[in-house]
Amino acid sequence: MxxxxxxxxxxxxxxxxxxxxxxxxxxxxxxxxxxxxxxxxxxxxxxxxxxxxxxxxxxxxxxxxxxxxxxxxxxxxxxxxxxxxxxxxxxxxxxxxxxxxxxxxxxxxxxxxxxxxxxxxxxxxxxxxxxxxxxxxxxxxxxxxxxGLIVGEGDPSDRFGYWAAAFLRAEDAPVLLPPVEGRDVQVIDVEDLAEFIATTTVTGVINTIGDRCRLGDVLDAVRRRAGHRGDTVTATDEWLVEKGVAYWAGERSLPLWLPSGMSGFMTRSNARYHAAGGRLRPLDETIAAVVDDEQARGVDRERRAGLTRTDEIALLQLLD
Missing domain, CATH: 3.40.50.720 (NAD(P)-binding Rossmann-like Domain)
Incomplete structure (x- = not known):
């Protein structure tokens, strides 16, 4: 024991x-x-x-x-x-x-x-x-x-889950997106990280992070799972910053959106994690759990990251 x-x-x-x-x-x-x-x-x-x-x-x-x-x-x-x-x-x-x-x-x-x-x-x-x-x-x-970005059911940071909530609450209305062209994202499911820490015998330093994915593909996958039927509206970096929308996390932010100059932040090597036997469950499995979790916790609850629907609608109206 x-x-x-x-x-x-x-x-x-x-x-x-x-x-x-x-x-x-x-x-x-x-x-x-x-x-x-x-x-x-x-x-x-x-x-x-x-x-x-x-x-x-x-x-x-x-x-x-x-x-x-x-x-x-x-x-x-x-x-x-x-x-x-x-x-x-x-x-x-x-x-x-x-x-x-x-x-x-x-x-x-x-x-x-x-x-x-x-x-x-x-x-x-x-x-x-x-x-x-x-x-x-x-x-x-x-x-x-x-x-890097740890995601999954019960995530207290509200970053990844914001997008599930945004698509769920909009239903057939528009959702505001940041620029996704040339942007990447890496995530690891909290259960996979916990499994690795609890069971591995390796030592040293390891980047415990998921594979590199295109941000647009990830948001599309969340949108499909959430059953969003409305349009998406993409704003430019400059416009969002001018309107006081923050990068990455926190109040009045668009989570997962990063400045274009931070090209290495979500594109790091996870070769050592794979070599050590680290598991990465299919991203669709994680997305399904997050969408279900956001539905259970309430898509209009107070959040630590993202836009309120009221703020999002106001921004969308300014883009018309």
């Missing part, structure tokens, strides 16, 4: 990792601040990772595997210092945002990274780099995975 400690374990991705480990017969303990339950079958230790005693309850024993998903470099460094000597294996979930090169198409894990964070206020990508550096001290016991 494998003893696994997940620093987290109650969130969207980490909860799925915990459940997959439990299915394989592992004993799973989650260390988290609280507020959300641990998956059924996993134990939960409440701890504040800002505290000096954060790991006292779990540092007195050996662990077959420690998994950390934090975006706070100080938390990761403290965990490695407290638990690194007691861990046979360590997995850190980093991010494609660690890369500073967003231009090179097909770049692999050797691409340039951002400078590591020096303060708690430094941005997300730099935090991930500093956290990776702390984990690298564990040598060949460590796996660093760099996912």
């Amino acid at each position: 494998t003893d696994v400690l997940i620093l987290g374990g109650t969130g969207w991705l980490s909860g799925r990792i915990a459940r997959r480990l439990l299915v394989s017969g592992s004993t799973v303990m989650c260390l988290a601040r609280g507020g959300r339950p641990s998956p059924e079958g996993a134990s939960l230790v409440l701890a504040d990772r800002d505290g000096e005693d954060a790991y006292d309850a779990v540092s007195g024993r050996d662990w077959d595997h420690v998994i950390d998903v934090s975006s706070n470099a100080a938390h990761v460094a403290a965990a490695v210092a407290s638990l690194g000597d007691r861990a046979h294996r360590w997995t850190y979930v980093s991010s494609m945002s660690a890369y500073s090169d967003d231009d090179t198409v097909g770049a692999d894990e050797t691409a340039a990274l951002h400078a590591p964070a020096e303060t708690a206020d430094d941005e997300y990508g730099r935090q991930k780099v500093a956290a990776e550096n702390a984990v690298r001290a564990l040598g060949d016991r460590a796996l660093i995975v760099r996912p």
Whole structure:
């Protein structure tokens, strides 16, 4: 039986990792601040990772595997210092945002990274780099995975799911699209990522991301699954920016839309992931799950990314 400690374990991705480990017969303990339950079958230790005693309850024993998903470099460094000597294996979930090169198409894990964070206020990508550096001290016991856009049922970021909601709520009315010509997208289903982290024995650094797809093809597939019967209306980059529509994510955005100069951001190499046996389910399967999930959660709910239908209609009227 494998003893696994997940620093987290109650969130969207980490909860799925915990459940997959439990299915394989592992004993799973989650260390988290609280507020959300641990998956059924996993134990939960409440701890504040800002505290000096954060790991006292779990540092007195050996662990077959420690998994950390934090975006706070100080938390990761403290965990490695407290638990690194007691861990046979360590997995850190980093991010494609660690890369500073967003231009090179097909770049692999050797691409340039951002400078590591020096303060708690430094941005997300730099935090991930500093956290990776702390984990690298564990040598060949460590796996660093760099996912890009993680998608699937229950996605709290609302990015990929926005398009399912947009096509569902419009029904036979128009939907506003960003430019798709020459734009790409890479995604990984949360279940595939959780499976890989829970079962692989490889170490090193791996881009855990899906195959490169044309953005237009992906949006067409979502539209078909959603049964949208209306037209699509494409605006230019310049027009959208002028109207205050944001790239990629966040309030009043068009998710998955990127500046034309970021040609490498969603076209990275996933050869190491494939070589390590990483699974990628058919994209249509993921899209079906996302469309069903958006219908269940409500297409007009408050979202963390995208346009409201009211904003979208107003923009469409300006394009007439």
